[in-house]
Amino acid sequence: MNKLAFPILAALADGKFHSGEALAHRFGVTRATIYNAMQSVTTLGITVFSVRGRGYRLPKPVTLLDVDAVMQACGEYASWFHVQLLAQVDSTNRYLMQESARGVAHGTCVAAHLQTAGRGRRGRSWLSQLGGSLTFSVLWRFQCGAAGLSGLSLVVGLALVRALHAMGLTTVQLKWPNDLLVLHQGHWHKLGGILIELQGDMEGPSAAVIGIGLNLEIASELTAQIDQPVLGLNALSAQPINPNVLLGTCLSQLALHLSQFAESGFTHFQAAWTRYHAFHQQPVNLLLANGQTVPGQVLGVAEEGSLLVETAHGQQRFNAGEISVRSATCDC
Numbered sequence: 001m002n003k004l005a006f007p008i009l010a011a012l013a014d015g016k017f018h019s020g021e022a023l024a025h026r027f028g029v030t031r032a033t034i035y036n037a038m039q040s041v042t043t044l045g046i047t048v049f050s051v052r053g054r055g056y057r058l059p060k061p062v063t064l065l066d067v068d069a070v071m072q073a074c075g076e077y078a079s080w081f082h083v084q085l086l087a088q089v090d091s092t093n094r095y096l097m098q099e100s101a102r103g104v105a106h107g108t109c110v111a112a113h114l115q116t117a118g119r120g121r122r123g124r125s126w127l128s129q130l131g132g133s134l135t136f137s138v139l140w141r142f143q144c145g146a147a148g149l150s151g152l153s154l155v156v157g158l159a160l161v162r163a164l165h166a167m168g169l170t171t172v173q174l175k176w177p178n179d180l181l182v183l184h185q186g187h188w189h190k191l192g193g194i195l196i197e198l199q200g201d202m203e204g205p206s207a208a209v210i211g212i213g214l215n216l217e218i219a220s221e222l223t224a225q226i227d228q229p230v231l232g233l234n235a236l237s238a239q240p241i242n243p244n245v246l247l248g249t250c251l252s253q254l255a256l257h258l259s260q261f262a263e264s265g266f267t268h269f270q271a272a273w274t275r276y277h278a279f280h281q282q283p284v285n286l287l288l289a290n291g292q293t294v295p296g297q298v299l300g301v302a303e304e305g306s307l308l309v310e311t312a313h314g315q316q317r318f319n320a321g322e323i324s325v326r327s328a329t330c331d332c
Contacts, residue, residue, distance in 0.1 A: 002040035004033065006087035006113065008056075009041065009130065015061035017054045044088070044114060046130050062131035065111055066244055073248020077255040081138075083109045083247075090117040092137040093195055093211035100139050100199055100207050107255075111136035111247060115213075129219055132232070134243050137211045138251070140258050145203040151266025151305030153178040153196050153320065156210055158273050159257035160192070163249045169236050173278035176298075176307050177320040180214070181278050182231060187330050188278065189231035191215055212250070216241055267303045274300050283328035284309070286318060295328060 004027060011018055011026065020031045027034070038056060041048055049057050065085050071078040082105055089095050089112045096110045115135045142149065157174050164172045164180070175181045178194035192214035200206030217232040217240075233241050260268060274280055279298045286294040286309065296311040306317040307325070 002037045004029065004037040005040045005044075008034065008037055009046070009058075009113075010064060012048065012056060012058045013062045013064050015058055017051065017057045019055035022055065044116070046114075058130075060131075063240070063242055063244070064113060064131075065247065069242075069244035070111075070248045070251070073245045074252050074255075075248070077252040078248075080255045081107045081109050081251055083111065083251075086110060086112045088112065088114040088116065091115060091211075092135055093197055093209050096137040096139055096209045096211075097197055097199070100209060104139060106139060106141040108139045109136055109247075109251060131243075132215070132217050132219060134214045134216060134246055135212070136247060136250075137209055138254060139207060139209055140254075141205065141207045142262055143205055144262075145201050146198045146206045147202045148265070149198065149206065149208065151269070152208060152210075152261065153194050154273050154301065154305045155257050155261045155266060155269050156194050156196070156212070156254065158269055158276065159253040160194075160212065160214075160250055161276050162257075163246075163253040164233070166253070167237075167241070167246065167249055169233060171236060174273065174276045175278050176301065176325055177305070182236060183278070184229075184231055184235070187229050188327055189229045191231055191233060210254070214246065214250075216243065266305050270301060270303060277301070279325065279327060285326045285328050286311075287324040287326060289322060298325075 007027065008023060011023060020034045023034045024031045038048060038050070047059055049059065067083050067085060070083055074081060086095070092110045092112050092115060096108065099108065112135055114130055154177060157178055157180065160180060161172050161174055171182050172191060173181050180191040180193070181188045182191055192212065195211040197209045197211070198206055199209070215230060215232040217234045218230050257269070280300065281298060283295065283297050286296060288294060294311055296309040299308040299310055299315065302308055302317055306319050309316055309318060
């Protein structure tokens with residue numbers, strides 16, 4: 001990205017017109033430099049209106065992330081985190097994995113205004129636009145090895161759904177193992193997801209890079225590129241969600257849940273997670289890695305986080321890497 005591109009976007013965040021001349025004066029450059037920076041912006045898929053005689057503006061106002069506002073929303077857990085804001089990154093998880101290997105501090109959170117190559121579970125891509133989603137990753141270090149982190153993604157999901165409920169979005173539910181859903185107009189829609197990557201030994205100290213993407217608003221041009229029904233959190237709220245409040249609230253719940261998980265494991269959260277599971281005791285179709293579809297009914301989750309399903313062969317356990325789960329009664 002052109003080094004001036006994001007400062008200009010920040011100036012345009014109010015949704016008003018700003019002339020090329022005014023922007024050039026503000027940043028101490030020529031109008032040609034402003035023009036070139038705006039060309040750089042459009043290559044990232046960001047829509048900017050350009051009107052002769054009036055200047056540039058974004059289609060609507062955008063609330064940008066601000067470290068101080070995020071820390072305020074964290075409340076008593078603010079000191080637990082070190083928040084870094086990036087204008088643009090290919091993937092917050094990839095970036096933080098590299099930083100973790102260099103020894104960056106426990107509790108480091110990396111959030112990006114623009115993520116160009118976000119990743120989801122099983123190699124899927126995560127699409128995001130400026131102001132359209134909240135994408136961030138958190139580094140959490142554990143004394144136990146990776147073998148002791150079973151159920152971690154479920155605990156993270158529980159923390160997120162409780163954060164959203166605390167913000168008044170009480171219809172949000174969980175989908176095993178790591179999605180947030182809402183039933184909207186008779187169909188399940190995905191609101192966000194989690195991608196966890198582990199570092200360290202199976203038995204010794206380990207670290208988890210917890211990647212989180214939450215949809216705020218889905219642009220129509222993105223919907224066509226996504227292979228399942230999706231929805232933004234703003235569709236569930238009378239007022240647009242402030243991403244700083246959202247990030248701070250999520251971080252505070254993550255601190256609470258992850259510290260308890262480090263002490264007690266998933267068993268402590270098993271019953272609570274089940275209460276928020278959208279498909280609990282519902283008919284589902286399990287899509288196996290070999291392409292086979294297995295119908296069944298969800299019975300719950302086991303003490304280590306695997307999914308318990310009653311199938312034609314009796315009760316079976318499925319692990320997160322093996323299957324995708326779809327409702328047998330409606331989409332998603």
